[in-house]
Amino acid sequence: MDKKKLQAIAMTYLRAGAAAIAALYLADPNRPLKEYLAAGIAAIAGPILKAIDPKATEFGRGAK
Numbered sequence: 300m301d302k303k304k305l306q307a308i309a310m311t312y313l314r315a316g317a318a319a320i321a322a323l324y325l326a327d328p329n330r331p332l333k334e335y336l337a338a339g340i341a342a343i344a345g346p347i348l349k350a351i352d353p354k355a356t357e358f359g360r361g362a363k
Contacts, residue, residue, distance in 0.1 A: 308350075311346070312343045312346060312347070315342045315343050315346060316338075316339035316340070316342045316343050317339070318342065319338045319339055319341065319342035320335050320338055320339045320342075322338075323335060323338045
């Protein structure tokens with residue numbers, strides 16, 4: 300995998316995490332930092348699990 304593709308993947312995960320954090324902040328800006336970090340991690344957990352699944356043929360380890 301080349302550097303350009305890895306950067307694109309990283310930006311995809313970063314956007315997903317940032318969107319979840321922004322949504323949580325807009326819903327209640329008085330939450331502690333720990334909850335924002337948890338929301339960001341939870342947002343990228345799904346795509347990461349899909350990417351490492353060898354049975355997922357759309358993308359990830361099982362993709363052609």
